[in-house]
Amino acid sequence: VRQSLVETSVLNRLCRLGTDYIRFAEFVEQYTGHVQQQDHHPSQQNQGGLHGIYLRAFCTGLDSVLQPYRQALLDLEQEFLADPHLSISHVNYSLDQVCHVIKEIHGCQILEAVHKHSCGGLPPVRSALEKILAVCHGVMYKQLSAWMLHGLLLDQHEEFFIKQGPSSGNVPSQPEEDDDDLGIGGLTGKQLRELQDLRLIEEENMLAPSLKQFSLRVEMLPSYIPVRVAEKILFVGESVQMFENQNVNLTRKGSILKNQEDTFAAELHRLKQQPLFSLVDFESVVDWIRSTVAEHLWKLMVEESDLLGQLKVIQLLVCFYAPQTREGPSRELSPREAPTSGWAALGLSYKVQWPLHILFTxxxxxxxxxxxxxxxxxxxxxxxxxxxxxxxxxxxxxxxxxxxxxxxxxxxxxxxxxxxxxxxxxxxxxxxxxxxxxxxxxxxxxxxxxxxxxxxxxxxxxxxxxxxxxxxxxxxxxxxxxxxxxxxxxxxxxxxxxxxxxxxxxxxxxxxxxxxxxxxxxxxxxxxxxxxxxxxxxxxxxxxxxxxxxxxxxxxxxxx
Structure with missing residues (x-):
């Protein structure tokens, strides 16, 4: 009876293994077998809930991981044909694999989940997940190449860690309280603390950059890619797109990447071919591209657009001229304050020329x-x-x-x-x-x-x-x-x-x-x-x- 219980346990384990394989195979078939049909019916994707090129890449990597299991079944079939009396233990040993249930995730979150589970101590599990991660990274590098080299955001399913539109994180405004007014008798503790917090009071709000055309989608950023690197990637893509889309008559030589697109594309392809992701190599290539773009923008602003001259003009406008020189009405008036007099309507109006608009927002x-x-x-x-x-x-x-x-x-x-x-x-x-x-x-x-x-x-x-x-x-x-x-x-x-x-x-x-x-x-x-x-x-x-x-x-x- 004891022997039969052990065999029953092994048989149940093998049955669960076969059931898991069927589930994986059906999953792979569902999301890779009808690619063209999914492309023509986006509404069906939304109804199904799971879609995207990262998911397809994941399925491709998962299918390659299942190949050793299929090969093991073929080997067992040949062994059973040669020896019909092989034991259940031999079958269990030959099919000793570990399957993990993957939770519902989307886009670059798949990279995070696979990377997290690839840090385990079991070599077969780590090797399999690293193989899946390498395939998924291939999609990320394609998106990076399009974004950093051409300013194109190829993200139909909102999977990339860069999105169009402002960031979702908003800093709440500081409420104004009536009891903040100072009394005549001296300073209270609350007022003194307010003085001590000078550098913090509203400074972040007042200097927050204007709403950008693109921003980071932080929830899609894998943890092994620091935010500082993602900010550099965002800067490069925004700069390339701004430069390529603006039709201006400037005396410039070459592109914003100094005609090194092929070199940078080759470097990104080299990173894509690496079996393991290396943050050092990845950040080095990103820094190389960023420094090239930043230097070109510096030259464009300082040397060709005369940034120093424009700053001096603004400084002269802000400096203290006599009021008689400012009697003309301003075209710029904040909608938050209604002018109570002609003086209240005066303001600073400055027409910004390209590309200084990215600095003077x-x-x-x-x-x-x-x-x-x-x-x-x-x-x-x-x-x-x-x-x-x-x-x-x-x-x-x-x-x-x-x-x-x-x-x-x-x-x-x-x-x-x-x-x-x-x-x-x-x-x-x-x-x-x-x-x-x-x-x-x-x-x-x-x-x-x-x-x-x-x-x-x-x-x-x-x-x-x-x-x-x-x-x-x-x-x-x-x-x-x-x-x-x-x-x-x-x-x-x-x-x-x-x-x-x-x-x-x-x-x-x-x-x-x-x-x-x-x-x-x-x-x-x-x-x-x-x-x-x-x-x-x-x-x-x-x-x-x-x-x-x-x-x-x-x-x-x-x-x-």
Whole structure:
């Protein structure tokens, strides 16, 4: 009885083995036996759920793995014909193979699943799966060749790790809370933490590149291909497609790949012929192609399209010209903010020429526009305060009263703060960052290095101008609004102020005193905690002669 139980167990195992083979054979026949029919009936593929060229390649590799099993059956048949008394154990030994059930996966996910199971310790299993993986890699290399050499995305079934359209990962916007406003009594712990997180607040959102025409499909990227390599592949294909599709009259020699398409195609074919995937060889070839493309783009941008000249034009537009030079309406206005005045409608409009559009994207130009509007508001207030000084000089021979003295002293304090703020933005931010950008562009021949340097430049402009730091930005805007209100009051009342004008002046004095005190507390708190060099530099400009400190951190603190 015991012997029969053992034989029954072996027979059951052999039956399961035969059943698994039938399932594999039917699977292979189903997805490789009617290729032409599937091509003409895509709707049937969608109904079936499983389709794609990676699946067909997998079936081809699976069929080749089943060939030794079929050959073993033929050998057993010959052995049984020669010796009908062979035991069941001999059959079991001859057909000792391992079959794994493969879960439902799609596209390049098949590469990941096969690679994962090929890392096992059983040599027969590893060898079989490596053979399947090599066949599947053949499809990937064909897609890579089409994408990297010709800019063609051959992906009918959405199986490749590059897709057309933006990435699905969206960064949620930072909510604005009313309780973020600073009080008069000093800094709270929450506000100080907000200052300490300057480099993180909204910077990723503000500098996120505009929606690309192509992006990574991360869920299809095999784990043994790093994201950094996939990003290089994406960059090469996008650049090749942009270059080939754009009909421009540029004096260029050869293609973006410098007529090395055949060489690169041969290298990719060599990788395809390798029985095992080598990340070192793979990344080396990708880097070779990427560096060729990046160098050509650098030459196209810097030498032929005069990138440095275009950057200088933008820098001059962003710099502080007198407001009288900007009275023409702008064609660029963010739909999020409705202009309340002619000044609010002013913005930066710049027509980008090919191929500079891949550097100056709409999102990047919007950031320049944000910086431009902020700097223009500072320059406008500075010019208004200078105009008030001219009015003061015209009336200096006339008799003045105590209210006039308070008025002109307030103007001096406002001009002191605004002039030093303008000097900080002009010298410590714009000129400093722009010179660093030019040095980095001249020090490389790689387009991606230029793009990274430009993104870093724009990031520093937004951060060091405190556009990303809500407490400081809000405080500075309040001060600018008070200065503008003061200039309007002076311009509308050329003579001595009446009772109503004196009351308005009193409100302006108290408001400016309050906001200047708040600004000094913010800057001093940051300096004491040694956490932000930009705020410390602004404090140095404002308090270079210690007048701010000697005044108790308050400007305009005098009664009416």
């Amino acid at each position: 709409p999102a990047v130009l919007e950031k320049y526009n944000v910086v431009f509007k902020y700097l223009l508001s500072v320059r406008r207030v500075q010019a208004e305060l200078q105009h008030c000084w001219a009015l003061q000089m015209q009336r200096k021979h006339l008799k003045s009263n105590r209210t006039d003295a308070i008025k002109w002293r307030l103007r001096d304090h406002m001009a002191f703060l605004v002039d030093n703020l303008q000097y900080y933005l002009q010298v410590d931010v714009l000129e400093s960052q722009f010179s660093q950008l030019l040095q980095q562009i001249n020090a490389t021949r790689d387009f991606e290095s230029i793009r990274l340097a430009h993104d870093h430049f724009l990031s520093n402009l937004l951060a060091q101008s405190f556009i990303l730091l809500k407490p400081v930005f809000h405080c500075l805007n309040e001060i600018l609004d008070l200065c503008h209100s003061f200039c309007s009051l002076v311009s509308q009342n050329l003579g001595p102020l009446d009772e109503r004008g004196a009351a308005q002046l009193s409100i302006l004095v108290k408001g400016f005193s309050r906001q200047s005190s708040l600004l000094f507390k913010i800057l001093s708190s940051v300096r004491n905690h040694q956490i932000n060099s930009d705020l410390a530099q602004l404090l140095l400009r404002l308090d270079y002669n210690k007048y701010y400190t000697q005044a108790g951190g308050t400007l305009g603190s005098f009664g009416v």
